[in-house]
Amino acid sequence: MKEALCEWCTYEDEDVGHAICYCPFVRQSWKHYFPDLLTDDVKLDIMQIVLKVLSQGKHEDLDQFFLIAWNLWNKRNQKIFVNKVLTTNQVIEHALSLAKDHKEARVHKQTRKLSSCYWQAPSQNALKLNVDEAIFATLNRSGVGFILRSSSSKVIMAASMKENGANDSMEIELLAILRGLQICIPMGIDELIIESDLLLIVNELIGAGEPRVIWFMR
Numbered sequence: 001m002k003e004a005l006c007e008w009c010t011y012e013d014e015d016v017g018h019a020i021c022y023c024p025f026v027r028q029s030w031k032h033y034f035p036d037l038l039t040d041d042v043k044l045d046i047m048q049i050v051l052k053v054l055s056q057g058k059h060e061d062l063d064q065f066f067l068i069a070w071n072l073w074n075k076r077n078q079k080i081f082v083n084k085v086l087t088t089n090q091v092i093e094h095a096l097s098l099a100k101d102h103k104e105a106r107v108h109k110q111t112r113k114l115s116s117c118y119w120q121a122p123s124q125n126a127l128k129l130n131v132d133e134a135i136f137a138t139l140n141r142s143g144v145g146f147i148l149r150s151s152s153s154k155v156i157m158a159a160s161m162k163e164n165g166a167n168d169s170m171e172i173e174l175l176a177i178l179r180g181l182q183i184c185i186p187m188g189i190d191e192l193i194i195e196s197d198l199l200l201i202v203n204e205l206i207g208a209g210e211p212r213v214i215w216f217m218r
C-alpha cells in the first residue's frame with residue numbers, strides 16, 4: 001500500500017519512521033539531542049531506532065526519545081486535524097520539560113519514601129506527634145491521623161478523624177497538624193515536636209533547616 005505524502009516536506013512517503021525521525025523538517029532537531037542516532041547509510045524503521053537508543057544509552061534516553069517522538073507525532077496531527085503549526089523546537093522543548101517534570105516528581109516521591117522509612121524518638125522529656133493525611137478524591141473525603149510518642153517510643157495517644165472535602169494534600173496535612181495541636185495543647189505537654197513527611201509543608205514552615213521536624217514547642 002502506498003503511503004500518503006508527508007505533510008511537512010510534501011515529497012516523501014509518510015511512514016511512521018519518516019514522520020517522526022527522517023523528515024528533513026524534524027531530523028535536524030534529532031541530531032541536536034541524539035547526534036549518532038540517524039545516519040544516511042542505513043534507514044531504520046521505528047523499532048530499529050528504539051533498539052538503537054536502548055543499546056547506545058541509558059534508560060532515561062529511551063524516556064526522552066519516546067517523549068520527543070510522541071510530541072512530534074502530536075505536532076503532525078495538530079497540523080493535519082486542527083491546522084495548528086508548531087515549530088519542531090517548540091515541540092521538543094515541551095517534550096523535554098515534561099521529561100524534567102516527570103523526573104523531578106519521581107525523585108521527590110523517592111525522597112518522600114526514604115524519609116518516612118525511619119522514626120527517631122524525641123529527646124528525654126519531649127513528646128513527638130507524627131501527623132499524616134489520606135485523600136479519597138472520588139469520595140470527596142479525606143482523613144487525618146496522628147500518633148503521639150515518648151522518648152522511649154511509648155505510644156501516648158493515637159487517633160484518626162474523617163474530614164469532609166478532598167483538597168490538596170498540603171491543605172489536609174496542615175489540617176492534620178491543627179487537629180493534632182487541638183488535642184495536644186490541653187494535655188499540657190512541656191516539649192512537643194510535630195513531625196510531618198510532606199516536604200512542601202516543612203520547607204514552607206521552617207525553610208531549609210532541619211528536615212521533617214516542623215515545630216518545637218516548649
Ligand SMILES: [Zn+2]
Pocket residue numbers: 006007008009010011012018022023024025
Ligand atoms: Zn517529510
